[in-house]
Amino acid sequence: xxxxxxxxxxxxxxxxxxxxxxxxxxxxxxxxxxxVTLLVALIFALGWFGPMSIPLIxxxxxxxxxxxxxxxxxxxxxxxxxxxxxxxxxxxxxxxxLFAGRVxxxxxxxxxxxxxxxxxxxxIIGGEIVLLGLLALPQMLRLGYDRSLAIGVVCAGGSLxxxxxxxxxxxxxxxxxxxxxxxxxxASFLPGFMLAMFYCAYILARAYLTPGAVPDIDPTPVxxxxxxxxxxxxALPILVVFMVLGSIYGGIxxxxxxxxxxxxxVLLSTVLRGEFSYKLLRDAAMQTLATxxxxxxxxxxxxxxxxxxxxxxxxxxxxxxxxxxxxxPTVIVLVMMAILFVLGAFLDWVGxxxxxxxxxxxxxxxxxxxxxxxxxxxxxxMQVSFLSPPFGPAAFYLKSVAPPDISLGLIFRSLLPFIAxxxxxxxxxxxxxxxxxx
Amino acid sequence: xTKDQREGExxxxxxxxxxxxIAPEAGLxxxxxxxxxxxxAAGIVIAAAVLLMEVFLRYLLNRPTIWAHETTVFLxxxxxxxxxxxxxxxxxxxxxVLIYDWLPNGVRRVFNVIISIISAIASAFFAYAAWxxxxxxxxxxxxxxxxxxxxxAWSPPTPALIxxxxxxxxxxxxxxxxxxxxxxxxxxxx
Amino acid sequence: xxxxxxxxxSDPAGNPNFEFQQGWxxxxxxxxxxxxxxxxxxxGSVVEYNETLDAVAAGILDGQICDSSxxxxxxxxxxxxxxxxxxxxxxxxxxxxxxxGGGKELMQELLGSYGLxxxxxxxxxxxxxxxxxxxxxxxDLNGVKMRAPEGPVANVFSAAGASPVNLPxxxxxxxxxxxxxxxxxxxxxxxxxxxxxxxxxxxxxxPGFHSLPLVEVSMNKTKWDALPDDMKTLLExxxxxxxxxxxxxxxxxxxxxxxxxxxxxxxTVHNWSEExxxxxxxxxxxxxxRIASQSPMAQKVFDTxxxxxxxxxxxx
Ligand code: NA
Ligand code: NA
Numbered sequence: 043x044x045x046x047x048x049x050x051x052x053x054x055x056x057x058x059x060x061x062x063x064x065x066x067x068x069x070x071x072x073x074x075x076x077x078v079t080l081l082v083a084l085i086f087a088l089g090w091f092g093p094m095s096i097p098l099i100x101x102x103x104x105x106x107x108x109x110x111x112x113x114x115x116x117x118x119x120x121x122x123x124x125x126x127x128x129x130x131x132x133x134x135x136x137x138x139x140l141f142a143g144r145v146x147x148x149x150x151x152x153x154x155x156x157x158x159x160x161x162x163x164x165x166i167i168g169g170e171i172v173l174l175g176l177l178a179l180p181q182m183l184r185l186g187y188d189r190s191l192a193i194g195v196v197c198a199g200g201s202l203x204x205x206x207x208x209x210x211x212x213x214x215x216x217x218x219x220x221x222x223x224x225x226x227x228x229a230s231f232l233p234g235f236m237l238a239m240f241y242c243a244y245i246l247a248r249a250y251l252t253p254g255a256v257p258d259i260d261p262t263p264v265x266x267x268x269x270x271x272x273x274x275x276x277a278l279p280i281l282v283v284f285m286v287l288g289s290i291y292g293g294i295x296x297x298x299x300x301x302x303x304x305x306x307x308v309l310l311s312t313v314l315r316g317e318f319s320y321k322l323l324r325d326a327a328m329q330t331l332a333t334x335x336x337x338x339x340x341x342x343x344x345x346x347x348x349x350x351x352x353x354x355x356x357x358x359x360x361x362x363x364x365x366x367x368x369x370x371p372t373v374i375v376l377v378m379m380a381i382l383f384v385l386g387a388f389l390d391w392v393g394x395x396x397x398x399x400x401x402x403x404x405x406x407x408x409x410x411x412x413x414x415x416x417x418x419x420x421x422x423x424m425q426v427s428f429l430s431p432p433f434g435p436a437a438f439y440l441k442s443v444a445p446p447d448i449s450l451g452l453i454f455r456s457l458l459p460f461i462a463x464x465x466x467x468x469x470x471x472x473x474x475x476x477x478x479x480x
Numbered sequence: 481x482t483k484d485q486r487e488g489e490x491x492x493x494x495x496x497x498x499x500x501x502i503a504p505e506a507g508l509x510x511x512x513x514x515x516x517x518x519x520x521a522a523g524i525v526i527a528a529a530v531l532l533m534e535v536f537l538r539y540l541l542n543r544p545t546i547w548a549h550e551t552t553v554f555l556x557x558x559x560x561x562x563x564x565x566x567x568x569x570x571x572x573x574x575x576x577v578l579i580y581d582w583l584p585n586g587v588r589r590v591f592n593v594i595i596s597i598i599s600a601i602a603s604a605f606f607a608y609a610a611w612x613x614x615x616x617x618x619x620x621x622x623x624x625x626x627x628x629x630x631x632x633a634w635s636p637p638t639p640a641l642i643x644x645x646x647x648x649x650x651x652x653x654x655x656x657x658x659x660x661x662x663x664x665x666x667x668x669x670x
Numbered sequence: 671x672x673x674x675x676x677x678x679x680s681d682p683a684g685n686p687n688f689e690f691q692q693g694w695x696x697x698x699x700x701x702x703x704x705x706x707x708x709x710x711x712x713x714g715s716v717v718e719y720n721e722t723l724d725a726v727a728a729g730i731l732d733g734q735i736c737d738s739s740x741x742x743x744x745x746x747x748x749x750x751x752x753x754x755x756x757x758x759x760x761x762x763x764x765x766x767x768x769x770x771g772g773g774k775e776l777m778q779e780l781l782g783s784y785g786l787x788x789x790x791x792x793x794x795x796x797x798x799x800x801x802x803x804x805x806x807x808x809x810d811l812n813g814v815k816m817r818a819p820e821g822p823v824a825n826v827f828s829a830a831g832a833s834p835v836n837l838p839x840x841x842x843x844x845x846x847x848x849x850x851x852x853x854x855x856x857x858x859x860x861x862x863x864x865x866x867x868x869x870x871x872x873x874x875x876x877p878g879f880h881s882l883p884l885v886e887v888s889m890n891k892t893k894w895d896a897l898p899d900d901m902k903t904l905l906e907x908x909x910x911x912x913x914x915x916x917x918x919x920x921x922x923x924x925x926x927x928x929x930x931x932x933x934x935x936x937x938t939v940h941n942w943s944e945e946x947x948x949x950x951x952x953x954x955x956x957x958x959x960r961i962a963s964q965s966p967m968a969q970k971v972f973d974t975x976x977x978x979x980x981x982x983x984x985x986x
Contacts, residue, residue, distance in 0.1 A: 289535070
C-alpha cells in the first residue's frame with residue numbers, strides 16, 4: 043500500500059525536527075496531550091514504515107497497561123482520594139500547630155510540616171495540594187499572611203508528595219531505567235527533606251526580614267489538655283506512614299504491594315474515625331478512575347512515540363547529539379537538566395519520564411555516573427515542572443479550590459521564589475551527589 | 481473571564497473532586513460510559529484488596545498465591561484502558577491551553593470539531609492495529625480458537641482478554657469522538 | 671549493504687549477553703563482507719520483551735534473540751522445549767538436543783506456524799540460584815518464599831514445597847534485601863554476583879539446578895526466504911559461533927565470580943549432590959507430563975525430548 047508520503051526520505055535529523063515541531067504545534071491547538079503523542083506516533087509509523095508497523099503502537103499500549111509496577115499508580119491515587127474525603131488531614135494540620143512553635147510565620151511552617159507527613163504517606167501530588175488549599179490557605183489568608191507566600195507554600199509543599207518516598211515519579215523512573223525502586227526511595231529521603239527545609243528557611247527569612255509578610259505571633263498559650271487532644275490527630279497519619287514505609291523497609295511487601303497497604307491504612311483510619319461509608323469509597327474510586335485514566339493515557343501516548351522513534355533509530359541520534367556536546371560529564375548533565383526544565387514547562391512528568399529517560403539513562407551509565415542519583419535528580423527536576431508555567435499542575439490544582447480572586451497569573455508569580463529554591467536544590471544535587479547517600 | 485475559561489476550571493474541579501461530570505457534548509454515550517465506569521472503579525478497589533490479601537497470606541501464613549498479582553494487573557489494566565474512554569467522555573484529558581484559551585469562542589468551537597475528528601481517525605487506525613493484535617492472541621496459527629495466556633504457573637488468558645478489550649475501547653473511542661464532533665458542530669451553528 | 675535487519679534482544683544494553691549478541695552482528699557483517707547488516711536493539715526498545723514474536727511475524731522487527739519460554743502463553747510447547755526443568759546440567763546437552771536430537775525441527779515447526787524462521791540456538795548457561803537461606807537439597811526448599819520465573823519452573827518449585835512469588839525483575843534486589851522473598855531465580859552466577867545479589871543473599875547454589883534457558887535466534891520467514899542460500903548458511907553458521915562464544919564467555923565469567931565469592935567470608939556457595947539434583951529432576955519430569963497434555967505440540971516435544979534423553983541414557 044502506497045500512502046503518497048514517505049517521511050523516511052527526510053533522514054533522522056529532519057525527521058526528528060519534524061516530529062518535535064509537529065508535537066509542539068498540535069499541543070498548542072489544545073488537543074489533549076495523550077492524543078497528540080498518539081497521533082504523531084501514528085503519522086510517523088505510517089509515513090516512515092508503512093501501515094504494517096501500526097500494530098507496534100497497539101502492542102506497546104497493551105504492554106503498558108499490563109505492567110505490574112504500574113499498579114501502584116491507582117493505589118496511591120485511591121489513597122489520596124480517600125484522604126481527601128476524610129478529616130484525617132484536617133486533624134493532622136491542627137496537630138502540627140504544636141510543632142511549628144511560637145515563631146513568626148508558624149502557620150506556613152506548620153503547612154510545610156504537614157506536607158512532609160502527607161508526602162511520606164502517599165506518592166502523588168494533587169490530592170495534597172487540594173487538601174492544603176482547603177485547610178491551610180484560608181487560615182493563612184485570614185491571619186493576614188502575604189498572599190503570594192501563602193500560595194507558594196501550599197503549591198510547593200503539596201508537590202513534595204513525589205519527592206519524599208514513596209513516590210510514583212521514582213517508581214516510573216525505576217521502571218524505565220531498570221534500577222532498584224527501594225534504592226531510589228532511600229536515596230531521595232535526604233534531598234526531599236532538604237527541599238522542605240529550604241522552604242522553611244525561606245518562610246523564616248520572609249517572616250523576619252519583610253515587614254508585614256506574616257502576622258505577629260499569637261501570644262495565647264495552648265492549654266495542656268488541648269495539646270493532648272491535638273496530638274491525637276497525629277496518630278493515624280503516622281500509622282499510615284509506618285504501614286507504607288515500614289512494610290517496604292521491614293521486608294513485608296514489595297513497593298507495589300506497599301501502595302495497596304497504604305490504601306488499607308487510610309481506609310482503616312476512616313473506619314476508626316467513624317467516617318467510613320459506602321459513598322465515600324465509591325466516590326473515591328470513581329475519582330481514581332478519572333485521574334488514572336489521565337495519567338496512564340499520557341504514558342500510553344509517550345510510550346507509543348518512543349517505540350516508533352526507537353525503530354526509526356532516533357534514540358542513537360539524540361544520544362549521539364547529547365554526548366557530542368562536551369567531554370565534561372557535568373556539562374552533559376546540565377544540558378539534560380535544561381532540556382527537562384523546558385519540557386517541564388509544557389508536558390506532564392509521566393510523558394517526560396517515558397520520552398527522555400530511555401535516552402538519558404544509558405548515557406548517564408556510560409559516563410560512569412550513578413543511575414540512582416540521576417533518578418533523584420530527575421525527581422527533583424520534576425518538582426519544578428509541577429510549578430512552572432504555562433503547564434503547572436500544582437497551580438491548576440490550587441486554582442480549583444482557591445478563592446475566585448486568586449488568579450492563575452497570581453499563583454504562577456507566587457511560585458517563582460519556590461522554583462528558584464527547587465533549582466538551587468537541583469544544583470546542589472549535581473554539585474554534591476553525596477546528598478543522596480551514594 | 482469567558483464562559484469557556486470557567487468550563488476549563490470546572491474540569492479541574494472534576495479531576496480533583498471526582499464528582500462525575502460528563503461533558504454535555506458526549507451525549508447519551510457519555511452518560512452510558514459514566515454508568516459502566518462504576519464497574520472499573522470497583523475493579524481498582526478489588527485490586528487493592530487482592531494485593532492486601534496477598535501480603536497477608538504471604539507474610540503471616542507463608543502461603544502466597546499464584547493468582548494475586550496477575551489478577552491485580554488484569555483489573556488495573558482494564559481500568560487503565562477504560563480510563564482513556566472515561567476521560568474522553570468527561571473531556572478531562574490533559575491539554576495545553578496556552579493559545580486555546582485566548583481563541584475567540586467561534587474559532588475554539590471549530591478547533592474542538594477538528595480535534596475530535598482527527599482523534600476519531602487516529603483511534604480508527606489504532607482499532608485496525610488492535611484487530612491484528614487480537615487475531616494473533618485469539619486464534620492459533622492452525623485456525624482454532626485459543627486465548628493467549630500469560631504462560632506463568634497460573635497462566636490465565638488475561639493477555640488475550642486485555643487485547644480484545646483494547647480493541648473494543650478503540651472502537652468506542654471512535655464513536656465517542658464522532659459524537660463529540662457532531663455536538664460541537666451543532667453548538668457552533670446554534 | 672544488500673540486507674539490513676533489526677533484531678530485538680531480550681537483554682538490556684550493557685548486559686554481557688547483549689554484548690555477545692552484538693558480537694554476532696559484527697561477525698555476520700565481517701563474514702558476509704558487509705552484505706548483511708544486523709542491528710541489535712535492546713529489550714523493550716520497539717516492543718516489550720513478550721511481544722517480539724508478534725512484531726517479527728508482522729514484519730515490524732526483522733528478528734529476535736530471546737528466551738523461547740516467553741511464548742508459552744501462545745503454546746505450552748514453547749515452555750516445555752525452552753525449559754524442561756531438570757533435563758540439562760550442561761549447556762552442551764541442551765545444544766546437542768536442539769541441533770542433533772530433533773529440537774531444531776520442533777522449534778521450526780512451532781515458529782514456522784507463526785511465520786518465523788528458526789536460525790539457531792544459544793544460552794547464557796546454567797542459571798545459578800540466589801538464596802538468603804542455606805539450601806542443601808530439595809527438602810530445604812520447603813516453605814521458602816522465592817521469586818519465580820515465568821513459565822513452568824514455578825510449578826516445579828511449588829511441587830518441591832516452595833512458595834513462588836511473582837515479582838518484576840526491577841524489584842528482585844530490594845525484595846531479597848528486605849526479605850520479602852528468601853530466594854530468587856535471576857540469572858547466571860556472574861551476573862547475580864556482579865549485581866550484588868550474592869551479598870544480600872549469601873547462600874547461592876552453584877552450579878544451578880533449575881533453569882537452563884533456550885535462547886532462540888529467529889527471524890521473519892518471508893525475509894529469510896528472500897535471502898540467497900549462501901547467506902542463510904552464513905547466518906546459521908555464525909549463530910553456532912556466537913553460541914560457543916557466549917557459553918564460554920559466561921563460563922569464564924562465572925568461574926571468576928565464583929573464585930571471588932569463595933574467598934568472601936560472608937558468602938557460602940552451595941553445591942547440590944547428585945541425589946538431590948535427581949530428586950528435583952523427578953519433580954520436573956512430572957511437570958513435563960502435565961504440560962505435554964496441554965497441547966498436541968507439547969506432547970510432540972515431550973515425546974521427542976524423552977526419546978532423546980533415553981537414547982543418551984540421561985533418563986533413569
Ligand atoms: Na511521597
Ligand atoms: Na510546568
